Structure formats: C-alpha cells, structure tokens
Amino acid sequence: MRKSRRSPCPVACVLDVIGDKWTLLIIRDLAAGKSQFKEFCASPERIATNILADRLDRLVSHGLVERYASDDHPGREAYRLTLKGRTLLPVLKSIADWGLAHIEGTEARIQVAAP
C-alpha cells in the first residue's frame, strides 16, 4: 500500500522524499564517497544518530541508497547510492550552485566520487 501523496505535483512528491534539512546532506556525503555511519555523523552539520538512522532507512526504502558489504572495511555496514540515487546528483548540483552564487560565505569543498 502506497501512502497517500499530497498532490500529483512532481515538486510536492519530491519534497516528500528529500524535503527536509538532512536527507540531501546524506546524499551529498554519499556522493563524496562516504559510506559508513560514523562518517555521516562526522560531517560538520552534526546530524543526530537517530535522525541519521531514520533517513538512511527512508532512502533505502525509496531505492535511492543500498547497504552493501564493504571490501575496505569488512564486517562493517556500508551505504552507497543506487543508480536511481545517482540521478539526484544534478538536483544536488543545482542546489549547490545556487548556494555558491547567492549565499555569501559558502564554499565548495567536496568532489563527486567517480562512478
């Protein structure tokens, strides 16, 4: 059963997925190559661990992120963007570009990791 959406508007539906202060920051970190829970916690915005766990679950349930067994850190949880999740990167970039152009004091520091 699909939960009822607010409207058929694509903007409203996207906001129901990524319309909060944390989800896109996790996607940013994933795009930058971070994969472990503690790495997301270590980002300068200091997301609370319960919020992080909740957002990761939601991203996985939306098919934007997947868990996998890391080779680099065997036995640890790891997360990465799915192919669908990667399609959000142009959205993320347009947001970052707007911030760089219109909010003073912002600076780009992250590079999107190679596919």
Next chain:
Amino acid sequence: MRKSRRSPCPVACVLDVIGDKWTLLIIRDLAAGKSQFKEFCASPERIATNILADRLDRLVSHGLVERYASDDHPGREAYRLTLKGRTLLPVLKSIADWGLAHIEGTEARIQVAAP
C-alpha cells in the same frame, strides 16, 4: 546579526532556506503566477495558514519574495518573486524534472509565468 549556520557548505545553507516541505511549493505557485494569500491556500496540498504566513515572512526576509500593491486586485496584499527569487527557478525545474522522471503518477500542470 547573522544567525549561525550549520556549516559553510552551500547545500546545507540552501537547505536552511528552502529545506522543508512547503517553501518550494510557495515558490512554485509564485512562478505559476499566483500572488494572493488565498491562492496559496487553495493549492491542492492545503498548507495551513499559520505555516503559509511564516514561510512568506521568511521568504520576504531572505529577499526572495516581495509584497507589492496589485493593480489587478487593488487594496489587497500581493506577493511576487524578486529577481533573486527567480534565480531559484532552475533549481525548482531540476526538482520537478526529477519527480516527473522517477516518481510515478506525477504530472506537470503548471507553466512558469512570463517575466
């Protein structure tokens, strides 16, 4: 005095402005030519009036929206995007495009009003 930001990351700073479920819907409605309080209320997502008033205030204080005296409806409040506000339209479009491509059941119905 500027309120402290979470980080100098442009993504985080933009989310502090538009990172919620309502702000971009108001910008969508403004882009579609709506200008009156009641018109935003009438959108299918049914924003609460206190939230709408709060978001309009925040948008005005961020310089993205301005009040003006309407010619069409004299004596009534009216809102419109500022030039800075219009620079958000590419962001809005990238979000709408993503929704159309990746969320089933969404449909584009609004046309951006002419400048």
Next chain:
DNA sequence: GTGGATTGCTTGCATTTTACAAGTGGCGGC
C-alpha cells in the same frame, strides 16, 4: 451607512518531528 461576505492573517492547542544524551548489542583484536 449598515450588514454581510471576503481577505489576510493570529491565536490556542493537540500531535508530530527533532535534538540531545545516554545506553545497548555485536564484532574484532589481544
């Protein structure tokens, strides 16, 4: 110029979400 409708909010309160701190269970190394 008075009554009623409309507009643009504000207020009060219940519900939901978020923030912060602390705690728990699993695993690996020693």
Next chain:
DNA sequence: GCCGCCACTTGTAAAATGCAAGCAATCCAC
C-alpha cells in the same frame, strides 16, 4: 575474557507542524 569501536536504539525535552477558531480590515450591495 576483556576492551574498545561501531551502528544503532531508547528516553525525554524542545521545537515545528497541523487544525480549528477567531478577528480586524476592507469591500460591496443595498
């Protein structure tokens, strides 16, 4: 076994949101 790290979960306080009602200022017909 014991220690520490990691990935969460839980408890609780604070904040944001949702909902309904109310209210002052127009507008408009009559």
